[in-house]
Amino acid sequence: MAAQNEEGDPAYSLRQIVKRFPGVVANDHVNFDVRKGEIHALLGENGAGKSTLMQILYGQYGRDSGDILVDGQVCALDSTRDAIRLGIGMIHQEFMLVRRFSVVENVIMGIGDDKRWTVDLKKAADRLRELSLQHGLHVEPDDIVEQLPIGVQQRVEILKLLYRNARLLILDEPTAVLTPQETAGLFVVLRHLASMGHSIVIVTHKLHEIMEISDRVTIMRDGRVVGAVKTALSCKDELARLMVGRDVSLRAEKAPRQPGKPLLQLEGLSALDARGARALNAVALTVHEGEILGVAGVDGNGQSELAGAIMNLASITGGRVLFDGEDVTRLSPAAHHELGLAYVPADRRHVGSLGELPIHRNAILGRHRQFASACGLMEEPKIGQFADALIERFGIRPKRPDYLAGRLSGGNLQKLILGREVMRDPRAIVIEQPTRGLDVGAIEVVWRELIAQRDAGKAILLISAELEEIFNLADRIAVIYEGRIMGIVKTSEATIEQIGLMMAGEAHPANSGAPQ
Amino acid sequence: MKGFSVERRLMPVDTSLSLALITLLSVVAALVIGGVLMMPFGANPFLAYWQLFEAGFATWRGFGFTLVKAAPLIMVGLATICAWRTGFAYLGFEGCLLIGAAAATWTAMQALPGAVLEGVPFFMFLPMVIAVSMLSGAIWSGIVGYFKSRFGGNEVITSLMMNYVAIFLVQYLVSGPLRAKGDLPVSPRLPENTWLPYLFDGSRAHLGIVMALVATLLVWVLLLKSRVGYELIVTGLNPKAARYGGINVGTRQLLASFLAGGLAAMAGTVDILGVHHRLVDGLAEGTGFVGIVVALLGKLNPIGCVIAAILYAGLTVGADAMQRQAGLPASVIFIVQSLIILFVLASDILRYYRISRVGPAKTTPVEVSG
Numbered sequence: 001m002a003a004q005n006e007e008g009d010p011a012y013s014l015r016q017i018v019k020r021f022p023g024v025v026a027n028d029h030v031n032f033d034v035r036k037g038e039i040h041a042l043l044g045e046n047g048a049g050k051s052t053l054m055q056i057l058y059g060q061y062g063r064d065s066g067d068i069l070v071d072g073q074v075c076a077l078d079s080t081r082d083a084i085r086l087g088i089g090m091i092h093q094e095f096m097l098v099r100r101f102s103v104v105e106n107v108i109m110g111i112g113d114d115k116r117w118t119v120d121l122k123k124a125a126d127r128l129r130e131l132s133l134q135h136g137l138h139v140e141p142d143d144i145v146e147q148l149p150i151g152v153q154q155r156v157e158i159l160k161l162l163y164r165n166a167r168l169l170i171l172d173e174p175t176a177v178l179t180p181q182e183t184a185g186l187f188v189v190l191r192h193l194a195s196m197g198h199s200i201v202i203v204t205h206k207l208h209e210i211m212e213i214s215d216r217v218t219i220m221r222d223g224r225v226v227g228a229v230k231t232a233l234s235c236k237d238e239l240a241r242l243m244v245g246r247d248v249s250l251r252a253e254k255a256p257r258q259p260g261k262p263l264l265q266l267e268g269l270s271a272l273d274a275r276g277a278r279a280l281n282a283v284a285l286t287v288h289e290g291e292i293l294g295v296a297g298v299d300g301n302g303q304s305e306l307a308g309a310i311m312n313l314a315s316i317t318g319g320r321v322l323f324d325g326e327d328v329t330r331l332s333p334a335a336h337h338e339l340g341l342a343y344v345p346a347d348r349r350h351v352g353s354l355g356e357l358p359i360h361r362n363a364i365l366g367r368h369r370q371f372a373s374a375c376g377l378m379e380e381p382k383i384g385q386f387a388d389a390l391i392e393r394f395g396i397r398p399k400r401p402d403y404l405a406g407r408l409s410g411g412n413l414q415k416l417i418l419g420r421e422v423m424r425d426p427r428a429i430v431i432e433q434p435t436r437g438l439d440v441g442a443i444e445v446v447w448r449e450l451i452a453q454r455d456a457g458k459a460i461l462l463i464s465a466e467l468e469e470i471f472n473l474a475d476r477i478a479v480i481y482e483g484r485i486m487g488i489v490k491t492s493e494a495t496i497e498q499i500g501l502m503m504a505g506e507a508h509p510a511n512s513g514a515p516q
Numbered sequence: 517m518k519g520f521s522v523e524r525r526l527m528p529v530d531t532s533l534s535l536a537l538i539t540l541l542s543v544v545a546a547l548v549i550g551g552v553l554m555m556p557f558g559a560n561p562f563l564a565y566w567q568l569f570e571a572g573f574a575t576w577r578g579f580g581f582t583l584v585k586a587a588p589l590i591m592v593g594l595a596t597i598c599a600w601r602t603g604f605a606y607l608g609f610e611g612c613l614l615i616g617a618a619a620a621t622w623t624a625m626q627a628l629p630g631a632v633l634e635g636v637p638f639f640m641f642l643p644m645v646i647a648v649s650m651l652s653g654a655i656w657s658g659i660v661g662y663f664k665s666r667f668g669g670n671e672v673i674t675s676l677m678m679n680y681v682a683i684f685l686v687q688y689l690v691s692g693p694l695r696a697k698g699d700l701p702v703s704p705r706l707p708e709n710t711w712l713p714y715l716f717d718g719s720r721a722h723l724g725i726v727m728a729l730v731a732t733l734l735v736w737v738l739l740l741k742s743r744v745g746y747e748l749i750v751t752g753l754n755p756k757a758a759r760y761g762g763i764n765v766g767t768r769q770l771l772a773s774f775l776a777g778g779l780a781a782m783a784g785t786v787d788i789l790g791v792h793h794r795l796v797d798g799l800a801e802g803t804g805f806v807g808i809v810v811a812l813l814g815k816l817n818p819i820g821c822v823i824a825a826i827l828y829a830g831l832t833v834g835a836d837a838m839q840r841q842a843g844l845p846a847s848v849i850f851i852v853q854s855l856i857i858l859f860v861l862a863s864d865i866l867r868y869y870r871i872s873r874v875g876p877a878k879t880t881p882v883e884v885s886g
């Protein structure tokens with residue numbers, strides 16, 4: 001990959017970087033360039049080696065070989081201290097803020113003024129205010145971090161870097177935790193910073209974001225760089241193909257289908273959230289057999305409570321849940337399972353699975369009674385067979401039933417959970433944020449399976465904050481806002497703008513509330 | 517650019533080899549520090565450690581004492597495993613042990629001359645005393661378990677307070693209802709047909725260690741091979757996931773509290789019927805807490821707990837012998853004991869890091885387990 005001189009020389013370059021971890025070559029002779037004032041996307045599936053490469057650039061990992069160049073000069077960069085001195089800053093996927101400290105305390109932490117024992121918080125706060133004004137990053141220096149929404153915490157992280165005079169900002173999967181609005185806000189800030197001459201690297205596997213924000217893209221696969229292109233000269237399909245290494249369909253093929261009889265009905269369902277505040281307000285929905293009903297909405301508008309209330313896992317304050325005409329509102333979660341109502345929760349790692357247990361023990365969660373003999377002992381051979389079948393049918397990697405679920409990638413974990421629920425042959429599936437944080441290959445598998453389930457006549461309630469997913473999968477779309485259903489529309493008649501407005505709290509003009 | 521750097525691992529290592537190495541390293545570190553502490557006494561650390569080992573493990577008599585001490589530790593360790601792996605942070609084992617001791621004493625006193633069970637054969641007495649003692653212990657811990665499962669809240673404080681109640685209850689019993697005629701506040705000496713039989717000639721080892729091993733096997737099967745065990749473990753790992761999986765978290769925690777109390781009560785039972793042969797004040801001696809440590813050293817695994825209990829008991833027995841033979845204060849060994857615990861528990865952090873060579877030299881990272 002020759003440097004394209006027309007756009008100026010790269011400000012930061014990585015040359016022939018090699019990094020081995022026991023058993024994997026995380027970076028295999030990687031070259032990477034970032035220019036001044038550009039937004040550069042680093043694209044790749046989970047495990048491609050993106051985070052490793054960026055942590056090498058930030059001096060957190062040592063490298064086995066290779067050079068780091070700043071403004072054309074080979075630099076000794078062996079620690080984060082060196083990196084910060086060279087103007088490099090990084091925001092990790094999990095924020096590194098002290099949650100009980102104030103914003104300004106977090107920002108100045110770690111900047112030692114060698115001659116003095118005290119810090120001048122007030123002076124720091126003033127400088128912080130100035131910076132935040134200058135870059136449109138509104139924060140209050142005295143706020144305590146743990147009380148701030150995620151989007152604002154991210155601003156604090158960015159300010160922390162700017163305060164240290166970073167010229168290169170590396171953001172590792174910055175949008176994974178943001179709502180669409182927060183993402184939009186972040187992008188405005190990033191564009192502004194780039195126009196001021198900062199270089200920005202944004203690590204992601206979301207194609208639409210790359211198309212929207214980046215000037216150039218470097219694509220990694222299996223530890224190697226497989227391409228570096230100007231975004232404007234590429235397209236989503238090309239990027240996806242480079243990233244995955246084969247053609248992928250970003251569109252779900254779905255034949256029209258006449259829905260059957262109503263199976264899952266919610267009547268005026270209300271529920272409280274974990275803190276005891278009202279989160280779900282008289283929700284009425286009907287899901288028919290052979291239909292996917294999508295529930296769109298910005299995160300935190302009662303989606304989790306909706307799913308929880310259906311399964312009687314949330315505290316229900318009113319209304320009814322009917323399953324095949326029968327009132328199941330107060331039945332135990334186990335009884336819901338037995339009736340044929342499956343649930344795939346949003347929190348894969350902490351609700352849907354147990355990371356400390358192997359795949360085979362996770363495969364039976366919720367149906368473990370079927371795998372116990374009359375005397376109460378687990379029937380290991382039967383469990384083993386079932387786990388093997390699950391791994392085979394859903395292509396879970398690695399193919400080892402004794403592998404700890406906590407070590408699976410997000411995509412494989414989701415295949416395990418969805419597969420487990422599908423294998424019990426339920427009549428209805430409630431599924432929440434099914435592809436959050438998954439890469440393209442895994443999204444394809446999940447989407448295909450959901451459509452296959454619908455075609456097999458299952459009733460599916462799909463709760464998702466990704467409009468792309470809703471439009472691709474759902475037959476009808478309900479929009480949830482502050483715990484209320486703002487309206488229900490057929491997907492064939494819906495537009496993104498209209499759904500977007502409803503997600504922001506505007507009622508549907510012809511709001512019937514009733515299905516069809 | 518050349519040298520070594522410490523890197524955080526993506527996942528902690530969990531191969532048995534590295535775990536064994538890390539544990540070994542901790543023990544050796546503790547022994548070395550102990551050796552330094554022996555210097556001022558002019559003792560040869562190697563000799564002292566050898567005497568300690570010999571006394572605790574290498575003589576028939578000494579090993580017998582070790583097993584006698586290990587049995588109640590194993591019982592309390594198993595109780596800890598059942599409770600803690602279900603997410604029930606119980607600390608009231610000392611109390612359960614005392615309740616079990618009192619219940620066993622009471623049952624055995626029914627076999628005193630003139631009482632209902634006089635002359636009962638041991639094989640009939642044993643199941644009876646096990647039932648009575650486990651039931652009493654289970655009810656004792658079940659009180660805390662019930663409040664936990666019914667109202668939530670924190671079981672740490674309540675279970676600790678219950679220990680004091682049990683201590684005073686035993687004091688009350690030996691000074692009143694169960695008191696033998698005489699000056700001392702103790703219960704009557706229990707009839708010999710209720711004693712746990714000694715296993716070998718020339719050794720104090722009694723049936724208690726066999727009972728502890730059987731209990732270990734049962735707990736292992738229950739926890740790792742049965743449906744109920746699966747539900748207990750899932751509950752302990754993550755109550756949210758348990759509820760999602762249709763498991764009733766409250767009843768599982770209640771069950772765990774019964775199991776914990778019953779097992780800890782057995783610790784008191786084997787001490788009474790195997791060692792003291794009468795109820796005395798102050799017989800627990802902190803076994804209810806050391807058992808927790810033993811369970812932790814064994815990584816909350818039943819087999820690991822047995823190994824840890826025997827090693828710990830052997831060190832205690834050996835320390836006494838060492839004090840007599842080498843003229844070293846036993847406190848040195850207690851320091852070593854505490855350091856071993858501290859290091860083994862703290863060494864867990866080593867699993868999260870690896871040392872690797874950095875720099876442009878074409879070398880593969882060196883895998884070290886520490």
Ligand SMILES: Nc1ncnc2c1ncn2[C@@H]1O[C@H](COP(=O)(O)OP(=O)(O)O)[C@@H](O)[C@H]1O
Nearest residue numbers: 021024026046047048049050051052524525526
């Ligand atoms: N600290 C580590 N120890 C061992 N292996 C690691 C470590 N960090 C990353 N890896 C491995 O290196 C590969 C690349 O990981 P990573 O850079 O995190 O990928 P990405 O950020 O593209 O998802 C993966 O196979 C991962 O398992």
Ligand SMILES: [Mg+2]
Nearest residue numbers: 050051052172
């Ligand atoms: Mg990453």
